[in-house]
Every structure is written in structure tokens, then in C-alpha cells.
Amino acid sequence: MKARLLSISAAAVLTLAAAQANAEEGLDLAKKAGCLACHAVDKKVVGPAWGDVSKKYKGDAAAKAALVEKVKKGGKGNWTEVTGGVPMPPYSPRVADADIEKLVDFVLALP
Numbered sequence: 469m470k471a472r473l474l475s476i477s478a479a480a481v482l483t484l485a486a487a488q489a490n491a492e493e494g495l496d497l498a499k500k501a502g503c504l505a506c507h508a509v510d511k512k513v514v515g516p517a518w519g520d521v522s523k524k525y526k527g528d529a530a531a532k533a534a535l536v537e538k539v540k541k542g543g544k545g546n547w548t549e550v551t552g553g554v555p556m557p558p559y560s561p562r563v564a565d566a567d568i569e570k571l572v573d574f575v576l577a578l579p
């Protein structure tokens with residue numbers, strides 16, 4: 469029983485550590501790609517706070533694909549009331565598709 473409890477908490481610690489590593493990787497990638505010129509996790513800069521983006525699409529299974537497209541091609545209209553209609557610039561092919569996917573995963577995983 470004790471061993472089982474221990475292995476459960478070890479797994480929880482590993483999951484936490486992995487989540488933290490992903491978050492750090494996500495922010496690092498965002499910094500390198502230049503996203504942080506217009507975005508922050510917790511407040512609007514030019515674009516919406518990424519925490520608000522995550523909230524807006526919580527539970528929306530189609531969101532990931534749509535957001536990957538948005539980051540690749542740019543666009544506007546989903547946050548007009550926050551941004552005043554400023555567009556999100558296109559990032560493909562400047563940023564690799566795999567990295568764009570990682571960035572969107574990172575944003576959607578924000579609490």
C-alpha cells in the first residue's frame with residue numbers, strides 16, 4: 469500500500485515536472501519566435517492575453533487546428549473588442565509547423 473502510494477505521488481511529481489518543462493519550452497519558443505512582442509500570458513499587450521485565449525477555447529475540440537491555422541496565416545476578428553481590430557501576423561514559414569503546434573499547445577494548456 470505504501471509503495472503504491474509512493475509510486476502514485478512519484479507519477480504526480482513527474483507529471484508536474486513535465487508540465488513545467490513544457491511551459492518553459494513554450495515560453496522559450498514564444499520568445500524566440502517574437503510572439504512576446506505582442507502577447508503575454510496574463511495581460512493584453514497588442515494581442516490578447518494567452519490565458520484569455522486558453523479560457524475562450526476551453527473544451528473546444530476544433531480550437532487547436534483553427535489556432536494553428538491562425539498563427540500560420542495570421543488574421544483578425546476574434547478579439548476585436550480586446551485589440552480594436554489589430555491583426556495577428558502570419559508566422560508560416562518563418563516558424564516551423566512543428567513549433568507553431570507546440571506554441572498553440574502551450575497556449576491552450578494555460579490555466
Ligand code: HEC
Nearest residue numbers: 501503506514515538544545546547548551554555556571
Ligand atoms: C504584431 C503583434 C503580434 C505578434 C508578434 C503575435 N501576435 Fe498573436 N495575436 C495578435 C493579435 C492582434 C491577435 C488577435 C487577432 C484577432 O482579433 O483575431 C492575436 C491572436 C492570437 C491568438 C488567438 C487567435 C484566435 O483566433 O483566437 C493566438 C493563439 C496567438 N495570437 C498566438 C501567437 C503566437 C504563437 C505568436 C508568435 C508565433 C503570436 N501570436 C505573435 C498579435 C500578435
